Amino acid sequence: MAEGAGILVGTADGLHRVGDGGGVELAGHRVTALAGLRGANAVAGSDGEWVALLDGRSVWLGDGRGSWEEVAALEGPPATCLVRVPDGTLVGTAEAHLVRVGEDGSAEIVAGFEAADGRDGWYTPWGGPPDTRSLAVAPDGALFANVHVGGILRSTDGGDTWAPTIDVDTDVHQVLAPGGPVLAASAYGLGESLDGGLTWDLVTDGLHATYLRAVARVGDDVLVSASAGPGGDRSALYRRAGGTGPFERCRHGLPEWLGGNVDTGWLAAAGPRAAFATADGTVYAASDGGRTWDAVTRGLPRVTCLALT
Amino acid sequence: MTTAIDVRRADTRPRTALPWLDSRHSFSFGRHYDPTNTHHGLLVVSNDDVVRAGTGFSTHPHQDMEIVTWVLDGELEHKDSAGHQGLLYPGLAQRMSAGTGIWHSEMNPRSDADVHFVQMWVLPDTERVDPGYEQLDVNGDLDRGGLVPIASGRDHDAAISIRQRDAVLWGGRLQPGETVWVPDARWVHLFVAGGAVELEAAGPLAAGDAVRLTEAGRPRLVADPVEGAEVLIWETHG
Helix, strand or coil: CCCCCCEEEEECCEEEEECCCCCEECCCCCEEEEEECCCCCCCCCHHHCEEEEECCCEEEEECCCCCEEEEEECCCCCEEEEEEECCEEEEEEECCEEEEEECCCCEEECHHHHCCCCHHHCCCCCCCCCEEEEEEECCCCCEEEEEECCEEEEECCCCCCCEECCCHHHCEEEEECCCCCEEEEECCEEEEECCCCCCCEEECCCCCCCEEEEEEEECCEEEEEEECCCCCCCCEEEEEHHHCCCCEECCCCCCCCCCCCCCCCCEEEECCEEEEECCCCCEEEECCCCCCCEEEECCCCCEEEEEEC | CCCEEEEECHHHCCEEEECCEEEEECCCECCECCCCCCCECCEEEEEEEEECCCCEEEEEEECCCEEEEEEEECCEEEEECCCCEEEECCCEEEEEECCCCEEEEEECCCCCCCEEEEEEEECCCCCCCCCEEEEEECHHHHHCCCCEEEEECCCCCCCEECCCCCEEEEEEEECCCCEEECCCCCEEEEEEEEEEEEECCCEEEECCCEEEEECCCCCEEEECCCCCEEEEEEEECC
């Protein structure tokens, strides 16, 4: 990796910095989620400014170099994901709730999400309650909340009201709104919306299997992880050059199969750099848009999230 | 209570179809909610699941439920947060008591074949107990014919125990033309897991069909004279 370029890997035991000096912060904590303060999504926080979700129970702000401060303790079902918004942090939870955490540490359930159309139809294949699984904010401020299993809901009024978009049964695992098309990693391929999330198409051309758990945009290209299903059998990484056309399998520097799903939050990209983690605690990085990969560390504790610095 | 024999055909069951899972539900489940179809006696879930090779239900939670899994074809790997791990195969009865709460995964370890199993949930007679697990190979008993207790809250020695004193799951791998009698209980749920049968007062039943009996006595059940049948029968009294 280039000097100064690092990867922050959230794990079941602390936040591990790969490259850029290395080190472990927040040891003993499960780093549930991580987002840059300036970026819309969990990538490239400027000067290492980050917001982290720890143990599913508290929100912390930090510089990614050991200085962290708890800003809010959360009650209720465990928190699962987060995204920075203009007036604080939006946190998703188990049982499919949203909590708005203010800059003053206040935490309030987002009532509009509780009242979202179609909520009664959200479910899980195992019969339990659905979770809010991923969040995204587009450059124009539109908010996206992915429920598993409940599709993707969109808010264009700062989170006051939410409307369903993609079909619930598309089984979305991650939503991403980096500018340009809104993207969704789903069980049926890559969901792509060219109209801000109103309508969606599914892209599968070139994939050996359509069960996608993670998506990232690296430059104009799109990276996804794909496998045969929840067990992660025959898991691989793919790149869609220019965001159009078929997917191409990423092979250079990677094993034949990745040994389990590259899960939601385990794949990130910024500029030409990208990185992802595997279930066995290996992190791979690329600096050429995902064309060639190197294993940059191995043996990490169970990975929970990943971001680039 | 009025006697009732309610036949539910296989193709009338709500279905959850995903790339990795084909699940048919006898009762309300997941997104399929019907307030008129939530249980029969103490049986609240009976899912007929086919999970594709190399996939399955990744780790998820349960609480206060007795969960019995019966594999019909293939293998299913169970792992839970209490440290239990097991490979289920046809004839191995498994019970997981979710109790105060447990996380578990159910994965098809085979890369070359689907797994077909029936998962059944029964309400426990006591909530907030410690989670538990038990498995038992009953193939030998099944091979002897007749109905065999697979899971029981009524002290059947040859069965796995469940924490519901008012429920027993009977299984049968019936030979062609074999006759058995359905247990006499307040509520009985008969599921044809394979083959075909003829049930007195209900008529012919094929794989995937089920019958909900209420105070129906002990009707005669005869396996198809050519292919025989595999049946799962819950008797519940509460």
